[in-house]
Amino acid sequence: MTPPRSSAARIDVRNLTMAYGSRVVMQEMNFQIHRGEVFVIMGGSGCGKSTLMKHLIGLLEPAEGAILYDNVNFTTADEDERHAMRRSFGVLYQAGALWGSMTLAENIALPLEQYTSLSRRDIREVASFKLALVGLNGFEDFYPAEISGGMRKRAALARAMALDPDILFFDEPSAGLDPISSARLDDLIVQLRDSLGATIVIVTHELASIFAIGDRCVYLDVESKRITAEGHPRELAESSDDEKVREFLNRQAETPADHQPS
């Protein structure tokens, strides 16, 4: 069931199989992510969502299949080509993964120092601007350990945007955030997409986020180790052929409490 190839796909995942050693995590995955869309990778805990993201950004190698960016094969590319392709990625890790030995401004400045020829003062200004975008102006000289979890996540988002990427990857953006912070992060993600025209890939199982911002999603099924649904989250919630996907999106579970003793 190979979907039709479209040249508009920003990311094209072809027949991807992921495995740790001989243990297959997910197999024969095929999907495409289009430019400017908010694409959600969802599934139950431990189904391999984060693993899939690590494959997409090249931290893990596929056991089989390939990942293409703008029809250029990322999987078979050599280190230099990958390096060039990665420059258009921004990644937000689950816990932020800010570099603890640097201040927030330095965290953002590091990639800028590496890849641009801006002067020290300009870099500082760009860093302040990016922090302002996520509502953290004034926190330039704080260390990651000195700010709250939600702020750390936003600062990490600012760092992910340091090089004006056109694909942003989010690993469980709302994990560990209170509902208000996580809603604010969702808003921020949509604003970024609208103002930067970036493609957004989100790994999450937060239903509120999925429905609020997801344009399209895939469901990774842990039992069959395959993608069992693809489409708009609301449509899937109402009319997916797969019962498990509907249950997931409607937050239902067959609990034993339903079976009252007769």
Next chain:
Amino acid sequence: MSSRSASASTSPTVVAKNPKSGVRILHFGGRWTVETMPEIDLLALIPEKGLLRLEAGEAEAVDTSLAMTVTRLMEATDGTGVKVDLSGLPVSVSNLVLLARAVPEQDVPKPETTSFITEAGKKAMALWTSLEVALSFFGESFLALGRTLRHPKTFRLREFLVLLGDCGFRALPIVSLLAFLTGLILAFVGAIQLRVFGADVYVADLVGLAMSREMAALMTSMIMSGRSGAAFAAHLGTMKVSEEIDALSTFGFKPVDMLALPRLLALTLMMPLLTLYANLMGYLGGAVIGYSMLDISYSQYLFETQTIVTTRDISIGLVKSAVFGFIIAACGCVQGIHCGQDAAAVGHATTRAVVLSITLIVVADAVFAVICEVLKI
């Protein structure tokens, strides 16, 4: 009031009744709690077929233990054709039983049972893999040095200076203490022997040569592997766990360039300086013993040391110490970068870094001894 001293009516009981053929009623009475789990062979009470009705009307206290007992009974009746009726049980108990039995059957991956030979093979393969990792790190670190020399802008000077301080002057107090004591001990042991022959003044020779050629470098490297090697492994391991190293990679930074190279350079540069300092502290320790036990004046001790210790002896110690410094930093960085994904893995990485570096240092020292012997230096 203790439940143990309570009368027989509060200890758990099971009464079996057969009101009519094909029906057996098990009535649970008394206190069914985890503390008072009875040792009754319930399985013997299961009929061969028909209806098994469970009741627990008068139980004074019921917790998991009754639910566990009932679940065990039901498991025993599975597939025997006995029908179990739970309606006589309190709702809380029957719900717990249903909940426990509702867990879907999953194909739980069975832990692989392997033979001794398979295990031995796996261990050998793991050893080989770790050797490959170490070798590729060794090569990678030289490539990193080359890359950094070509693009000096990428080198993070400020972080390097902090590392120099950590591996350098912040270690001075502990190096002072241990080197001083090492000199003291060497002199003390030597003094007892040499005094017998009236060769007291040769204590200075003994301490001078031993410190310069061997002990200063060895003691300093032991301190530094416990201090800096462990710190490198723990720091990089924690960075790995919190995905900071992944974050570096996705920005196209090489962890070896960014993290390992500054540490390798810092420790390789600082170890000879610390060793030189340790030499002086060792001589001082020897001189103190010479003065207090053997009545050798400080100037006499210094003169004797100067006549016997040559620049070559000191240089050998310094060259060794630079190599040891590289070994310590490399072990710490490799273990840290290749650390697992949880807190325990950071601990393992740190342990491995220290054990591995001390082992390699002693091996390297033995190699140096052979080289020096062959070259007659």
